Structure formats: C-alpha cells, structure tokens
Amino acid sequence: MKGAAEFNRLWARTFSPRWRIQTLMRITGLWRRESLCLGIFLALSPGMAAGQTQTLKGTVLGAPNAPITNAVCSLNGHTLPEQGLQTTTDDRGNFSFPALLPGTYSLICAALGREPVSKADIEVVPGRTLAPFRMVLPPEMRQRVTVHATAGEASTNEPAPPSNFSAQQLMTLPLVQLRFQAALPLVPGVVRTPDGKLNIKGTPEEQGLLLVDNADLVDPVTGAFSVEVPIDAIEELQVYKSPYLAEYGRFSGGLTLIHTKPPLDQWHWELNDLIPDPFIEQGHIQGIQGDAPRFYLTGPLIKNRLSFSESFIYDLDRSFVEGLPWPHNLTRREGVSSFTNFQYIFSPQNVLSANVRVFPLKNEFENISALIPQSASANYGQRGYSIGGTDHYLFKSGGILSSLFEGTEFDTYSRGQGSEPMLITPVGFGGDYFNSYQRFAGQQELLESYRFPQEHWIGKHNLQVGGDFFHRAYSGTSTSSPVLIDNMGGVTLERINFSGPANLSDEDTEYEAYAQDHWLVNDFLSIDYGLRFSSQNIGNLAAFAPRFGVVYSPSRSGRTVIHAGLGTFYNREALLAADFIENPTRTTTFYSTSGVPLGPPEVWTNEYSIFGANGQQIIPIHQHLGVTPYDETWSFEIDQELRPNWLLRASYLGNQGFDEFVVNPEQLTSGTNAFLLSDRGASRYREIESTMRWNAGERADINLSYVHSLARGDLNTLSELYVPFEQPVIQPDFFADLPSDIPNRVITWGSFGAPWGLTLSPVFDIHDGFPYSSYNVLQNYVGQPENSRFPLFYSLDVKISKDFHLPFVPLSFFRKHKFRGAIGIFDLTDHKNPVDVYDNIGSSFYGHFIGFQHMTFNTWFDLIY
Numbered sequence: 001m002k003g004a005a006e007f008n009r010l011w012a013r014t015f016s017p018r019w020r021i022q023t024l025m026r027i028t029g030l031w032r033r034e035s036l037c038l039g040i041f042l043a044l045s046p047g048m049a050a051g052q053t054q055t056l057k058g059t060v061l062g063a064p065n066a067p068i069t070n071a072v073c074s075l076n077g078h079t080l081p082e083q084g085l086q087t088t089t090d091d092r093g094n095f096s097f098p099a100l101l102p103g104t105y106s107l108i109c110a111a112l113g114r115e116p117v118s119k120a121d122i123e124v125v126p127g128r129t130l131a132p133f134r135m136v137l138p139p140e141m142r143q144r145v146t147v148h149a150t151a152g153e154a155s156t157n158e159p160a161p162p163s164n165f166s167a168q169q170l171m172t173l174p175l176v177q178l179r180f181q182a183a184l185p186l187v188p189g190v191v192r193t194p195d196g197k198l199n200i201k202g203t204p205e206e207q208g209l210l211l212v213d214n215a216d217l218v219d220p221v222t223g224a225f226s227v228e229v230p231i232d233a234i235e236e237l238q239v240y241k242s243p244y245l246a247e248y249g250r251f252s253g254g255l256t257l258i259h260t261k262p263p264l265d266q267w268h269w270e271l272n273d274l275i276p277d278p279f280i281e282q283g284h285i286q287g288i289q290g291d292a293p294r295f296y297l298t299g300p301l302i303k304n305r306l307s308f309s310e311s312f313i314y315d316l317d318r319s320f321v322e323g324l325p326w327p328h329n330l331t332r333r334e335g336v337s338s339f340t341n342f343q344y345i346f347s348p349q350n351v352l353s354a355n356v357r358v359f360p361l362k363n364e365f366e367n368i369s370a371l372i373p374q375s376a377s378a379n380y381g382q383r384g385y386s387i388g389g390t391d392h393y394l395f396k397s398g399g400i401l402s403s404l405f406e407g408t409e410f411d412t413y414s415r416g417q418g419s420e421p422m423l424i425t426p427v428g429f430g431g432d433y434f435n436s437y438q439r440f441a442g443q444q445e446l447l448e449s450y451r452f453p454q455e456h457w458i459g460k461h462n463l464q465v466g467g468d469f470f471h472r473a474y475s476g477t478s479t480s481s482p483v484l485i486d487n488m489g490g491v492t493l494e495r496i497n498f499s500g501p502a503n504l505s506d507e508d509t510e511y512e513a514y515a516q517d518h519w520l521v522n523d524f525l526s527i528d529y530g531l532r533f534s535s536q537n538i539g540n541l542a543a544f545a546p547r548f549g550v551v552y553s554p555s556r557s558g559r560t561v562i563h564a565g566l567g568t569f570y571n572r573e574a575l576l577a578a579d580f581i582e583n584p585t586r587t588t589t590f591y592s593t594s595g596v597p598l599g600p601p602e603v604w605t606n607e608y609s610i611f612g613a614n615g616q617q618i619i620p621i622h623q624h625l626g627v628t629p630y631d632e633t634w635s636f637e638i639d640q641e642l643r644p645n646w647l648l649r650a651s652y653l654g655n656q657g658f659d660e661f662v663v664n665p666e667q668l669t670s671g672t673n674a675f676l677l678s679d680r681g682a683s684r685y686r687e688i689e690s691t692m693r694w695n696a697g698e699r700a701d702i703n704l705s706y707v708h709s710l711a712r713g714d715l716n717t718l719s720e721l722y723v724p725f726e727q728p729v730i731q732p733d734f735f736a737d738l739p740s741d742i743p744n745r746v747i748t749w750g751s752f753g754a755p756w757g758l759t760l761s762p763v764f765d766i767h768d769g770f771p772y773s774s775y776n777v778l779q780n781y782v783g784q785p786e787n788s789r790f791p792l793f794y795s796l797d798v799k800i801s802k803d804f805h806l807p808f809v810p811l812s813f814f815r816k817h818k819f820r821g822a823i824g825i826f827d828l829t830d831h832k833n834p835v836d837v838y839d840n841i842g843s844s845f846y847g848h849f850i851g852f853q854h855m856t857f858n859t860w861f862d863l864i865y
Contacts (some may be wrong), residue, residue, distance in 0.1 A: 002410040020389070036050040047184040052126045053099040060093045060109050063188065067093025068111050070348030072396055074453070077105035082861050086396035088348060100124050108454055109135040110398035112351060116454045138394030150721070158548020159244045159528055159565035159636050163187040165237040169225060169701075172751050172761045174799035176858070177317065178231045178273070178292065186749050187239045188689050188705040189653070190254070191740050194770055194790075194835045195367075197719075198225070201241045202711035203686030206719040207571055207629070209251035212258045215388050215406040216250065221575045222723045225256070226382060226759075227410075228337035228359045232272065232296040233311035235261040241653060242633045244549035244565040246516040246530025247466055248701040251656060252571035252631035262353075263307035263343045267299035272820075272862040279318060279686045281326055289316045290858075304345065311339045322838060323370025323851035331368060335361035349394040357386045357594025366414075367725060370836040370851035375417050378725050382413065392523045397454035400758040406445045407730035413438045414725060417465075422728055423481040426777060426842035434481045439504075441474035441575075462518040474559030474575055475508035480584050483728045487777045488842055491593050494778055496728070497601075498584040506578040516547070528565070529561070539573035539628035539813045547719055559641040566634035574791040576718050577661045580677045581606045604665065607674040609834045616678075618668070627679045629660045649691040657683035657742060663721055675730060683738070684714030694750075702750035711741040715785060729779040737786040742767045759801045766794035777842040790837065791849065796828040801860075820862040830855040 046675070060071040069091050076084035079101040089095045095109075102124050110116035114137035124130065165173075165183050175182040185192045188198050198205040206223035207217065217227040240248075240255040248255055272294040279289035291314070298309035318334040320326075338358040345351055360383040388406035395401070411818040416422075416433030423430035449466030480498035487493055516530025528549040535541050536837035549565030586604040591597055608619035619625065637651035660681030667673055691705040745767035754760050769790030774782040801822035827833070834849035 004774065025544055033243060035809040036363055053101055054124045054126075054128075054130055056097040056100055056105070056107070056122070056124070056130050056133070058095055058107075058109075058135055060089045060095065060111065060135045060137060062111075062114065062137060066244065067091075067135075068114070069093065071095075071109050071111040071114075071135075071137070072349065072394055072398060073107065073109040073135070074150065074396060074398055075100075075105055075107050077103050079103045080105075081395075089393075102126050106456065107133065108398050109137065110394065110453070111137055112349075112394055112400065112401070114139060116398050118454050118456065118460065120456055135266075157526070157551045157561055157563065157639075159551055159563050160240065160242040161241045161563065162238040162257070164239075164241070167235055167802070169233065170234060170753070172759055172799060172801055173749065174761055174797040174826065175824060176765050176824075178294075178860075179313075180229060180231060180234060180237050180256075181225060183237060184239060184256065186745060186747060187241075188691065188707045188745070189241050189287065189687055189709065190239065191745075191767075193739050195739075196497055197740075199241070199711075199738075201633075201687065202655065202709070202713070202738060202740060203253030203631075203655075203657065204717075204719045204723075204740075205253070206574075206723055207251065208253035208255060210256045210258070211248075213260055213353075213388075213390065214447070214725065215386075215390075216387065216443070216445055216470070217357075217406075219407065219412070220408065220443040221412075221439055221474050222719070223572065223574065226361075226412075226695050226721060227357070227384070227386070227408075228313075228335065228361070229258055229357075230261070230294065230311035230313045230337050232270065232313070233260045233309070233339045233341070235259045242565060242567070242635050244515040244528055244547045244567045244701050246532040246545070246547045247464065248533050249468070249512055249514070249534060249545065249570065250470070250572040250597035250624075252569045260341065260355075261298070261309065262338065263306050263309040263341055264298045265300050265304065266403055269298070270296040270862060270864050272296070273860050274863065275859065275861045276316075281320075286327070288316070288318070289522070292316065297637060306344050308340065308342045310341075311337075313337050321368050321370065322521055322853060324368065324373060328374050328442070329368070330374075332364040333361070335359070349396075350392070352389065352391045353720075354389040355387070359384055360606055361512075367433075371838075373429070376422065376429035376431055376433055377436075378414050378416050380412070380724060381553075382410065382412045384408065395453075400451045402447075402449045402451075404445070404447040407494070408443050410441045410443075412437065412441070416481075419481055421484050423482065424485045424728060424779060426488055426840035427838065427845065429519050431484070432481065433725070434483050434498075434728050436480075437476060437478045437726075439474050441472070441476075443470070443472040445470050459522060459675060460520040460856050462520075463515070464517075465515045466513070468510075468512040470510040470512070470572075471507070472572075472575060473505075475503075475505035478502045478504055478583060478726075480726075485778060486731070487593070488844075489543075489593075491591075491595065493591055493593070495589045495591070497587045497589075499587075502582050502584045504525055504579045504582050506538065506575050508536055508538045508573050510534060510572065510574065515521075524553045524556075532570075534570055534628075536573050536628060538578045539626065540570070541626070543570045543628055543630070544568075545570050545630070561639045563639070564635065566632070569631045569633060571629040571631075574661060574718055576624065576722055577677060579719075580663075581608060586675070602673055604675055607668075607676050609676045609678045610754040611678060611680050619742070625661075625677075625679055627659045628680070629681075630658055632656045632658070645694055645696050645775075647693045647695070648694070649689070651687075651689045653685075653687040653689070655683075657681075657685075657713065660714065661718050662716045662733050663718070663730060664716060665730060681714040681717060681733075682735070684710070685712075686710045700750070700752035702752065703750070704748045705746070707745045708743060709741070709745075710743065711738040712736065713738050731779070731781055731785075734781070734785045736784060737771045739770060739772075739786065741771055741786070742769075744768050754800075757804070761799040761801070763797045764795070766792070769793055772837055774846075775840050779838070779840075782841055788839075790834060793833050794829075794831055795826070795833060795853075797824065797826045798826040803864075807863045818864045820860070820864060822860040824858040824860075825855065826858070827853055827855045 027822040059070045071089045073095045105122040106120045108118040219226045236259045238257040245410045276288045276291035281285045294313045300307045321329045340356045342354045363380045365374045365377040366380045387410040391403045393401045415436035418432040422434035446469040452463040455461040479501040483496040485494040509774045512534045514532040519527040532545040534543045547567035552562045569679040589601045595812045635653040640648045659679040662681035687709040694702045748764040751761040771786035774786040832852035836851040
C-alpha cells in the first residue's frame with residue numbers, strides 16, 4: 001500500500017483539482033469567490049462549544065433506501081465559520097454534527113453519481129431534540145431513467161426526456177443482432193431506411209452524436225456510429241431527440257448516450273451465446289450462419305482500491321439477401337470488439353476510470369441487394385482503438401470536478417471486387433464497384449467540467465460550467481474506375497471517367513465552453529437554461545447556441561407533468577466537406593444508340609461556393625467555407641398518469657436545419673461545369689407522438705407509440721452521396737421528402753412474464769412505406785424525386801427466454817451455475833416486406849417490388865457465474 005500512497009500523492013501534486021478548476025473558470029469566464037475556497041480544509045473554531053448545544057444526525061440514502069457510504073455533508077449557519085462544517089457518512093450512511101449552538105442552519109449532502117440534496121431553515125432550539133434527517137440522493141440527471149410509469153414531480157424530470165433501454169431490456173428484446181444500434185429504431189422518431197441507415201428526427205446518424213461515458217466515439221471523418229460497444233458492457237442506453245442541456249454539443253441531429261457498467265469489487269463472469277447458429281438453406285445445413293460468443297469478467301485487482309472489467313465479443317455473421325440466387329446472396333461480417341475498464345479509488349472523494357477499446361471489423365459484399373449482385377458490391381473494413389480516462393473529484397463543499405481525456409485512432413477502407421468498369425442498367429448494377437478509398441483518421445478530446453454546490457436563491461440552483469478541446473484529422477486516398485450507363489439492349493449511352501487517385505487530408509480543431517443551470521423553483525416547476533460557445537478552425541469561428549427548457553407539474557400529486565424546450569445545436573464540421581475539392585474530377589461522354597459520341601467530353605470540377613448578398617461566389621481552393629451546419633429545435637410534451645402503472649404521453653417536436661452542405665451539378669457563368677459544394681442545404685422535420693406505457697415492475701413493461709411525422713430536405717447531402725460509399729451518379733439536388741420520411745408509424749415493444757418462468761418480448765412495427773424516386777435510362781429523375789412509396793410495412797418479432805439450472809448434469813460446476821436460453825422469431829407473420837424496387841422506367845419490370853423478407857430464427861445460450 002506504500003506504492004499506492006506515493007501514487008496518490010504524485011497525482012494530487014501533478015493534477016491538483018484546485019488548479020484544474022481555476023483554469024476552467026478562466027476558460028468559461030466565470031470566476032467566483034467561493035471557487036477559490038474549494039478543497040480547503042478548515043478546523044473548527046474553539047469558541048463554538050460554549051452554551052447549550054444540540055447534535056444534528058441523519059442518514060444519506062440512495063434508491064431503494066440503500067445507504068450511501070462516504071457521501072459528503074456540509075452544514076452552514078451564522079454561528080459557524082464562513083466555510084461551514086463538513087463530514088462524510090460511515091458504512092451505514094450515517095452522519096452527525098455535534099455541539100451546535102441555537103440558530104438556523106442549512107444542510108447539503110452530495111455523492112459521486114448523485115444529485116445533491118439540501119435542507120434549509122433547520123432550527124436548533126434549546127431543549128428541543130432534533131429528529132434525524134433522511135437525505136435521499138436521486139441519480140445524477142444524465143443517468144436518471146425518466147420514462148416512468150408515473151409522471152413524477154417537475155423537479156425530477158427533464159425538459160425533453162430521453163428514451164431508455166436498460167441492460168436487461170437489451171438482452172431480452174428481439175434484436176436481430178445484439179448490438180446497441182439494433183435497439184435504436186424502437187424509439188419513436190428513429191427509423192432505419194432499407195439501405196440500413198439510421199435516422200433520428202429526420203436527420204442521418206452522421207449529423208447526430210454517440211457518447212460512451214461522455215466520450216465522443218464516432219467515425220472522425222464521416223460521423224457514423226461505427227465504433228462497436230460490447231452489449232455486455234452497457235448498463236444503460238439513452239436516446240435524446242432534443243437534449244436541451246448546454247453541456248452537449250457537436251451535433252445537430254439526435255444524441256445517443258451509452259453508460260457502461262462500472263467494474264465491481266467482487267468477481268463475476270459470464271459466457272454468452274455459446275452455440276453457433278446453423279445456416280439452413282433448401283432444407284439442408286450449409287454451415288454456420290452466425291457465431292457471436294461473448295465474454296464478460298469483472299472483479300477487484302486490489303481490494304477496495306483497484307477493480308477492472310473486460311467485455312469481449314467475436315462476431316461472425318453470414319446474412320442472406322432475398323432476391324439473389326443462392327449462394328451468391330450472402331454478406332459476411334467478421335469483427336472483434338473489446339472494452340477494458342479500470343477504476344482506481346484514490347479516496348472516497350476521488351475516483352479515476354481508465355479504458356481501452358479495440359474494434360476491428362471486416363464486411364464483405366456490404367451493399368448487395370436484389371439489384372446489386374456480389375460482383376458489383378463493395379467491401380468495407382475498419383481497424384482502430386481508443387484510450388481514455390475520466391477523473392471525478394468531490395469537494396467537501398459538494399462541488400464535483402470532472403476531467404476526461406479520450407484519444408482514438410480509426411482507419412477505414414472500401415474497395416470493390418475488381419478493377420473492371422462499373423455497369424449501371426435499368427435493372428441494376430453490374431461489373432465492379434467503381435470507387436475505393438483508404439482513410440487514416442484520429443481524434444483527441446479533453447473535457448473539463450465543474451458542478452457547483454447547490455445554491456439557494458428563489459429555489460435551488462445546480463450550476464455547471466465546462467470546457468472542451470477537440471481535434472480531428474485524417475489523410476487518405478480515393479480511386480475510381482469508369483462507370484458505364486447502358487440501356488436494356490446493352491448499348492452504352494454515357495461513360496463517366498475519373499482523374500487519377502486523389503490524395504485527401506484535412507484537420508479541424510474545436511474549442512467549446514458552456515454554462516448551464518438546473519433551477520428548481522419548487523416541487524412543481526424547474527427551469528433549465530444555458531449557453532454553449534464553439535469555435536472551429538474550418539467552420540464557424542464563433543457560434544453561440546442558447547438552450548432553454550421548462551418542466552411544470554400543475555398539481556401536488558405529480559400525475560400531470562408538462563415539458564417544453566427550445567434550443568440551437570451546431571454540428572461538427574464534416575471533414576468530407578473540408579477537402580471536397582480534392583476528390584477525383586469526373587469527365588462524362590454521351591453516346592447515341594449506335595455508339596457514336598454526341599459531343600466532346602464534359603469535365604466536371606469540384607468547387608466550393610457560398611451564397612450571400614452578392615449572390616453565388618466561388619471560394620478559392622485554399623479557403624474553407626467558414627460555416628457550420630446547425631439546427632433549431634423546439635418541443636412540447638404532456639405526461640399524464642392515468643392510473644398506477646399507466647402513463648400517457650403526448651408530444652410535438654419541430655426541427656429546422658440550416659447551412660447544410662449539399663452537392664449540385666451546375667454550369668458556371670464562365671461556361672465550365674462543376675459539382676458545387678455549398679451551404680444552402682436545409683431540412684425540416686415535424687413530429688406528433690403519443691405513447692402509452694404500462695409498467696408493472698418485473699412482471700410486465702409494454703410500450704405502445706403512434707408517430708405522425710414529416711421529413712423534408714435537400715437530397716444531395718454529403719452523407720447521402722458519400723457515406724458509406726460514394727454514389728456513381730450525382731443527380732441535381734432537390735428539396736423533397738427525405739428517404740427516411742414515413743408519415744404514420746405504430747411501434748410496440750416490451751416484455752412480460754409467462755408460465756413456466758418464461759419471458760416473452762414482442763416487437764410489433766407497422767408504418768407507411770418508405771419513399772423512392774423514378775429514373776430514366778440515363779439515371780436522371782423522372783418527375784418529382786421521392787414521390788412514390790413502398791407498400792405498407794409490418795413485422796412482428798418475438799423473443800422467448802428463460803433462466804434455468806441443470807441439476808442432473810454430472811459435473812458439479814454446471815450444476816452450481818445459472819443458464820439462460822432464448823429463441824428469437826423474426827417476421828413471425830411472414831409478411832414478406834420488400835426492400836427493393838425496379839425504379840427505372842427503361843425496365844420492363846418498372847414498379848415491381850423485389851427482395852421480399854421472410855421469417856427467420858435465432859437462438860442464444862448463456863452461462864452466468
């Protein structure tokens with residue numbers, strides 16, 4: 001333990017919380033007298049023992065009434081020193097302040113991971129014994145599960161509550177793959193389009209943000225949710241459509257939060273999904289379809305000091321695509337995801353966490369469909385790792401200082417199956433996919449935040465300030481082969497050539513600061529307000545994003561709660577936009593049906609442009625656009641408890657996007673042709689949602705939601721044209737229904753107990769078909785884009801699981817441990833939803849749907865220690 005003490009002393013001297021918080025105050029421009037006193041230990045005045053005194057006692061509890069050890073309680077009053085008195089709770093959560101003189105006192109108790117709670121106007125009267133106090137600390141706001149079976153008090157709610165999935169729900173729900181991304185479409189307002197892209201409130205995931213334990217973990221170049229997190233490491237998954245807290249930034253879409261399980265101080269391990277799934281085709285077993293064994297281990301390395309956890313998954317999945325012949329209808333996914341977490345307790349007030357993530361992945365025939373065979377598809381691969389740490393320091397005053405560092409290396413590649421020209425016909429793709437790229441990317445993040453002790457002024461104030469430094473950079477290459485556009489007779493009508501390999505690179509440095517206050521006016525009204533500042537060297541140099549939210553409960557019963565909020569959200573600058581002009585130049589040549597060129601080749605350069613008071617302006621090659629896309633979001637919601645365990649929610653959400661980057665082919669005034677990247681893109685999303693939830697504890701939890709929505713915007717965004725693969729043909733940009741627009745949707749999910757110890761978890765999803773466009777032989781739009789729709793979609797998925805023991809097994813090891821078995825049935829009604837359509841009017845199959853999905857099965861078998 002001598003080594004540990006030396007390490008603690010070195011850490012305290014090198015990374016002094018006092019120095020860190022003073023630096024943070026300078027960054028945010030907030031400098032308060034009391035911040036200079038944080039962490040100072042004061043002795044009691046010797047003159048305070050005189051006179052008749054009382055002892056103030058109490059207990060600090062969590063939920064459900066579990067004592068909290070080493071919580072910090074502070075007492076203030078006019079008979080005490082200016083800094084007050086501080087003490088910590090014992091192993092039973094008890095605290096006491098002896099020898100208090102008559103007078104009025106205020107008490108506040110705080111603990112890491114909990115919201116502080118205070119008691120004001122405590123009267124110490126001679127001869128009157130003080131009753132013990134119960135200080136119940138709720139979970140910290142960002143960790144609180146807010147979708148309850150009761151509406152709750154205004155003081156314990158958020159302006160826009162998130163959707164939450166616990167670790168148990170992620171395990172019991174019928175997810176085709178046990179990945180957190182598979183659970184996101186269960187949230188009203190979150191959809192996955194037929195090409196597999198996630199959209200939150202009408203915006204693609206690339207405009208959203210994924211935070212894992214508050215660290216940014218998205219693809220540094222595209223912003224996609226490409227970093228895997230082993231599902232056994234997840235404690236809670238939260239999805240915000242409109243988070244109004246100023247501490248969150250660098251996104252204009254939705255916010256997805258993952259809170260991982262902290263390491264335990266006792267040994268525990270699990271072996272999950274031990275049995276591979278057989279591949280059954282034409283009535284015969286054709287090998288292994290999927291194998292995803294998972295391992296989870298946690299325990300102490302140094303008792304009461306250092307603990308760790310390890311989550312590991314090897315994922316092999318061979319999925320078949322309907323509409324292609326066997327065995328040329330398979331995609332193959334193989335990857336490893338590892339999450340190692342260490343937690344070191346310097347003291348009850350200072351906890352350090354460090355983590356290492358590794359996430360290599362290889363996908364073969366990634367984008368095949370009924371109209372794209374394996375030979376014309378692209379492969380995708382990635383390798384990367386991240387190393388990070390978080391330090392929390394609880395001052396005796398109740399303030400909490402948090403520091404975070406995260407460094408990520410993320411390399412990706414994509415390539416076709418060969419180097420032959422790509423062929424586009426009215427009935428699909430042929431040849432080899434035309435584009436290949438390789439990217440080497442990295443990002444580093446430093447975050448510092450401080451939550452002040454609770455202040456009392458017209459209610460209670462929980463003030464928090466923070467600063468963030470974020471740097472991203474990448475380099476790579478992009479190479480494209482010719483693209484041939486043929487008619488049904490096999491005659492080439494257009495040829496697209498590309499210039500030689502392009503060397504791409506760029507970087508962005510961003511500085512951010514914020515201040516926010518959670519103001520508890522009383523038990524019926526709470527107000528959240530804040531301001532976030534950001535500066536990007538390739539985007540907006542000074543962007544201010546105000547946030548405001550209110551929660552009001554009109555009655556003491558708390559059965560009705562009203563939520564409202566509005567805010568501005570600035571996205572991070574896309575690195576794909578920053579180096580757009582470096583992409584290969586396209587040259588097009590058109591031919592007659594007899595193969596004769598109709599004119600000279602047309603060269604299309606890549607250019608930046610902005611639109612201002614003087615109209616369109618082309619920006620020089622060395623200059624960036626200097627703008628950052630942003631959204632303005634507003635929402636209103638009413639939660640009503642109809643009866644115990646029954647909650648009705650009705651809400652309205654509006655979202656308007658501005659300065660979005662779009663690409664449009666245009667002829668310039670100079671007579672030259674160019675693909676112009678500009679900031680004139682926009683989007684609009686409106687949503688009306690009603691949700692009914694019945695929560696009977698562990699017996700049953702059912703959610704039923706109806707969503708009516710409208711999603712419109714510019715079609716030629718960077719995420720649509722270049723993520724995950726570059727599109728071979730770029731049509732003119734239109735403002736139209738977005739590919740994720742489904743006006744009406746009903747989604748039901750949950751779980752409930754059944755006889756024989758079974759747990760049934762159904763998911764029922766029915767919605768309008770997704771929109772699609774019609775094209776002519778040259779792949780130009782016919783009529784208004786996205787003006788037709790797929791048929792009505794509906795699907796019923798069910799997962800049946802059971803925990804059991806095997807007392808009859810000879811080996812005592814297996815008799816002592818619990819097993820869990822489950823079977824999942826997907827598309828139980830075998831509705832045969834199509835995923836593709838012949839959308840080219842030059843095809844004799846025009847308007848026919850293809851790629852009908854069928855009922856499938858999956859099994860799981862877990863061993864729990």
